[in-house]
Amino acid sequence: xxxxxxxxxxxxxxxxxxxxxxxxxxxxxxxxxxxxxxxxxxxxxxxxxxxxxxxxxxxxxxxxxxxxxxxxxxxxxxxxxxxxxxxxxxxxxxxxxxxxxxxxxxxxxxxxxxxxxxxxxxxxxxxxxxxxx
Amino acid sequence: xxxxxxxxxxxxxxxxxxxxxxxxxxxxxxxxxxxxxxxxxxxxxxxxxxxxxxxxxxxxxxxxxxxxxxxxxxxxxxxxxxxxxxxxxxxxxxxxxxxxxxxxxxxxxxxxxxxxxxxxxxxxxxxxxxxxxxxxxxxxxxxxxxxxxxxxxxxxxxxxxxxxxxxxxxxxxxxxxxxxxxxxxxxxxxxxxxxxxxxxxxxxxxxxxxxxxxxxxxxxxxxxxxxxxxxxxxxxxxxxxxxxxxxxxxxxxxxxxxxxxxxxxxxxxxxxxxxxxxxxxxxxxxxxxxxxxxxx
Numbered sequence: 001x002x003x004x005x006x007x008x009x010x011x012x013x014x015x016x017x018x019x020x021x022x023x024x025x026x027x028x029x030x031x032x033x034x035x036x037x038x039x040x041x042x043x044x045x046x047x048x049x050x051x052x053x054x055x056x057x058x059x060x061x062x063x064x065x066x067x068x069x070x071x072x073x074x075x076x077x078x079x080x081x082x083x084x085x086x087x088x089x090x091x092x093x094x095x096x097x098x099x100x101x102x103x104x105x106x107x108x109x110x111x112x113x114x115x116x117x118x119x120x121x122x123x124x125x126x127x128x129x130x131x132x133x
Numbered sequence: 134x135x136x137x138x139x140x141x142x143x144x145x146x147x148x149x150x151x152x153x154x155x156x157x158x159x160x161x162x163x164x165x166x167x168x169x170x171x172x173x174x175x176x177x178x179x180x181x182x183x184x185x186x187x188x189x190x191x192x193x194x195x196x197x198x199x200x201x202x203x204x205x206x207x208x209x210x211x212x213x214x215x216x217x218x219x220x221x222x223x224x225x226x227x228x229x230x231x232x233x234x235x236x237x238x239x240x241x242x243x244x245x246x247x248x249x250x251x252x253x254x255x256x257x258x259x260x261x262x263x264x265x266x267x268x269x270x271x272x273x274x275x276x277x278x279x280x281x282x283x284x285x286x287x288x289x290x291x292x293x294x295x296x297x298x299x300x301x302x303x304x305x306x307x308x309x310x311x312x313x314x315x316x317x318x319x320x321x322x323x324x325x326x327x328x329x330x331x332x333x334x335x336x337x338x339x340x341x342x343x344x345x346x347x348x349x350x351x352x353x354x355x356x357x358x359x360x361x362x363x364x365x366x367x368x369x370x371x372x373x374x375x376x377x378x379x380x381x382x383x384x385x386x387x388x389x390x391x392x393x394x395x396x397x398x399x400x401x402x403x404x405x406x407x408x409x410x411x412x413x414x415x416x417x418x419x420x421x422x423x424x425x426x427x428x429x
Contacts, residue, residue, distance in 0.1 A: 012326040019324075019358060037358070037389035038396065044360040045397075092398050100361045100368075106397035 004062040007047075009078075010055075015047040018059040025061055026072055029132060038110040039072060039130055045103040046076035046126055052097055054080020054124065064129065071112070071131040079123040086116060160255065160271060164212055167254055172205055174250040175243075182242050200230065204240075208247050212275055227283050228290075237287045241280065248276050307333040309340030315347040316417045318410070322355030330366035337370050341379050348417040349374055352410050354385030364399045371404045380420060382406070384413035 005025070007018040022043040026036045043059060050057035057078025064071050088094050090108065095101030104126075108114040111128040118124040164171065179201060207223050227240060255268050306329050311317045317340055321333070341349060351367065353359065359367075371381035383406040386394075394401065407413040418424060 016324050016326075023357075034389040034392050037393050040358050041360050041393045041397070044358050044362075048360065048362055100365045100399060102361045102397045102399055106361060106399075109396045109398070110393060 004060055006058050006060040008056070008058050009047050009050045012051060015044060015051060018047045018061075019043050022059075022061050022072075022074065025063065026130075029063055029070060029072055031072070031130070031132060035130060035132075039074070042107045042110045042128055042130075043074055045107050046074060046128070049103060050076060050078045050080070054078035057123075069131060071129050073127060073129045074111075076126045077123070082120040082122055082124055083116075083118040084120055086118060090116075157271065160268060161213060163255065163258070164209065164251060168209060171209075171247075171250050171254060174253070175205055175246055176201060178246040178250065179243055182246070183239070186238065186242075200235075201243075204230075204243055205247070208244075208279075211279070223279065224282070224286065227286050231287050231290055237283070240283045240287075244276060244280050244283065248272060303332065307336045309336050309344070309349070311340075311344040311346070312414070313418070313421075313423060315345060315421045316350070316414070316423075317341070317344050317346040317348075318350045318352060318414075320352040320355065324358070325356060325363045325366065327362075330363075330370075333366065334370045334373060337381075338373055338377065341374055341377050346379055347421050348380045348382060350382050350384050350410065350413045350417060352385040352413075353383065353390070354387070354410070356385075359390050359394060361397055361399065364394065364397070364401070368399075368401070368403065375404070380404070380417075382413045382416060384408070384410045 005021055007014060007021055009015065009018060019040045023036055023040045026039045031039065043061070047059050050059070055078075057076065057080065060075040060077065062073050062075075064073050083089055089104050091101075092105050093101040104116070107126075107128055110130075112131050113129040114127075116124070116126045203226060207226055211223050230240060231237065251272055252269065255272075256265065259265055259268065306323075307319060307321070309317050309319045319333070319337060319340075325333070337349060337351075340346065351370070353367070356363065367383060371383070374381040381404050383401065383404060386406055386408055405416065407416060
């Protein structure tokens, strides 16, 4: 099962469809209620970041299988302005948009694996994985 | 017959005045004379398109032969009029087709096929390039307004539907219900976006004043995802209610939502929270010094 599904994020409604896709895939893989909520919330945060900071981008969700270990990977891609201070955005309470500043550090805590790559003026790629226990 | 038409077209070129009109009439005449052939070609192409593109629709919706026949007859009729808005039957037909849920592409394809078959017929009988160009322009000037009209009508129908649904949705989105004296409830169901968040804040504050609520319960049982944005808006709303001197209680927090809120590191300790509306209501009665007394 290596089907990758992507949702373009251009407006607030796309965030909802990205979330729904994630929830359905998580359900299919056999994630429990709590993990489903974690995954959908993480997708919601990542999609909202794309909408708020990059304007447009996409969320890709794929089931993964590593030596029998199953999981779900979320990849958020955009060609936006990039993140200048990655260390800072990973701190709780740091925000440039007047929000709570809990988005990215929150996603890191909600998921099992987290990586972020960003180049100023080129774009950002964030990947987060949740393993099925 | 073909020869006569050709000669007449050549003749018409000689007259500067009324050339356009004459060309018009000639094309119309020709279309009328060859109606059957045109119709057969048209039906064939449209059916081909229907089989290929509308396979999903044909089973569920009636794409009957009758509709096709009617479509083509109306087209011919309106070409005769030189005016598409005459008597409004074409508009009515399009409305009818769109309202039965048939796709717009059926109509646009039908019109494009009509253009193609008419032009094919004229190309067969005419070889002079200049005249062909004139004929092309002529046919375009008849069919383009119809095409524009169809698209306009269809987008109007959609716009209307969307705006009606939007209003309906807004009416449902953030109701504040006074339940007991000084106690109101705002049940939230579905996703919360920025627009709705604004409405929640407005309704909450207006309602607090209007109903003189001392306690407002915000019920998020029906909110599927509580992310930082939703939490932020709820915190702001609760804070604003606090400024008015009332208390806001957040109820309907499901266990999985509680866990994600903790993982996100959101601080909701500024106001009381309860797992269910019932517990929240008990708390609210306590705050307002009220009691429910049973009659037994």
